[in-house]
Amino acid sequence: xxxxxxxxxxxxxxxxxxxxxxxxxxxxxxxxxxxxxxxxxxxxxxxxxxxxxxxxxxxxxxxxxxxxxxxxxxxxxxxxxxxxxxxxxxxxxxxxxxxxxxxxxxxxxxxxxxxxxxxxxxxxxxxxxxxxxxx
Amino acid sequence: xxxxxxxxxxxxxxxxxxxxxxxxxxxxxxxxxxxxxxxxxxxxxxxxxxxxxxxxxxxxxxxxxxxxxxxxxxxxxxxxxxxxxxxxxxxxxxxxxxxxxxxxxxxxxxxxxxxxxxxxxxxxxxxxxxxxxxxxxxxxxxxxxxxxxxxxxxxxxxxxxxxxxxxxxxxxxxxxxxxxxxxx
Numbered sequence: 001x002x003x004x005x006x007x008x009x010x011x012x013x014x015x016x017x018x019x020x021x022x023x024x025x026x027x028x029x030x031x032x033x034x035x036x037x038x039x040x041x042x043x044x045x046x047x048x049x050x051x052x053x054x055x056x057x058x059x060x061x062x063x064x065x066x067x068x069x070x071x072x073x074x075x076x077x078x079x080x081x082x083x084x085x086x087x088x089x090x091x092x093x094x095x096x097x098x099x100x101x102x103x104x105x106x107x108x109x110x111x112x113x114x115x116x117x118x119x120x121x122x123x124x125x126x127x128x129x130x131x132x133x134x135x
Numbered sequence: 136x137x138x139x140x141x142x143x144x145x146x147x148x149x150x151x152x153x154x155x156x157x158x159x160x161x162x163x164x165x166x167x168x169x170x171x172x173x174x175x176x177x178x179x180x181x182x183x184x185x186x187x188x189x190x191x192x193x194x195x196x197x198x199x200x201x202x203x204x205x206x207x208x209x210x211x212x213x214x215x216x217x218x219x220x221x222x223x224x225x226x227x228x229x230x231x232x233x234x235x236x237x238x239x240x241x242x243x244x245x246x247x248x249x250x251x252x253x254x255x256x257x258x259x260x261x262x263x264x265x266x267x268x269x270x271x272x273x274x275x276x277x278x279x280x281x282x283x284x285x286x287x288x289x290x291x292x293x294x295x296x297x298x299x300x301x302x303x304x305x306x307x308x309x310x311x312x313x314x315x316x317x318x319x
Contacts, residue, residue: 013168014168022238034196036164044287072189072192072193073195074193074287074290075287075289075290076200076287078273078286078290079273082273082274086274104287107185108185108186108189110189110193110294112191117269120270121274130148134243
């Protein structure tokens with residue numbers, strides 16, 4: 001299968017660290033997300049993910065692992081995350097292994113609740129809630 | 136009346152309303168970011184609960200982004216890069232131990248009816264209904280006419296500890312002034 005270049009976005013004051021290492025099937029997003037233009041930030045990411053998943057469906061050899069550690073995101077970013085999750089779940093439904101880990105701080109009830117909300121959308125992909133403490 | 140007397144009266148009026156800060160005029164994403172930073176810092180220095188800070192910040196962001204996207208009083212142009220300025224006001228304050236975030240902006244009168252209908256629905260929902268409505272809207276495809284999917288208002292209602300308050304005043308032409316208040 002053709003290898004896709006890693007998609008990397010350094011974190012900014014209002015957009016998260018994003019690293020989609022397609023070769024090793026490891027994806028991660030960390031931090032805060034309320035970019036000026038969520039469509040401009042997430043559009044290319046979702047496009048690259050679609051290309052990757054189309055190839056992954058044809059060759060579902062290794063599990064796709066996605067780690068999220070968000071501290072805040074606005075409603076436009078929530079929409080984008082939902083788009084990403086829907087694509088991963090669709091790929092999982094065709095037999096691609098997908099394991100998502102949603103990390104949230106022990107005192108962050110908002111991120112915990114979002115994680116619980118999102119988890120209800122997965123029937124084929126594994127969606128794991130992971131609580132972490134300060135250390 | 137001296138200008139000091141005049142502006143002191145204005146200043147005192149804001150303080151009497153518990154205002155932590157207020158901004159009225161043309162808002163941009165840059166102003167949203169700067170005001171948001173100051174808001175977080177001010178609340179952290181006052182040692183507000185981190186969960187409360189997050190909720191206030193979240194409501195603030197959605198309120199200001201609604202003004203930026205939906206204010207009927209706006210200017211757009213290209214100054215080397217696209218510039219979008221929308222007129223409105225945002226007020227953050229404290230009232231009987233609770234924070235509040237108010238936004239106000241002009242809307243077209245024909246849009247006001249639909250907005251009012253949606254807000255009445257949100258104000259009547261309890262926490263669980265708001266949660267499932269948010270989930271439903273999050274899954275729905277983005278409507279053509281809305282940048283961001285309209286879930287901003289649901290997010291505001293969800294983070295608010297009391298039902299949202301809102302109102303409209305008809306002004307000249309085809310405009311109405313709209314305001315929305317959320318308590319945290």
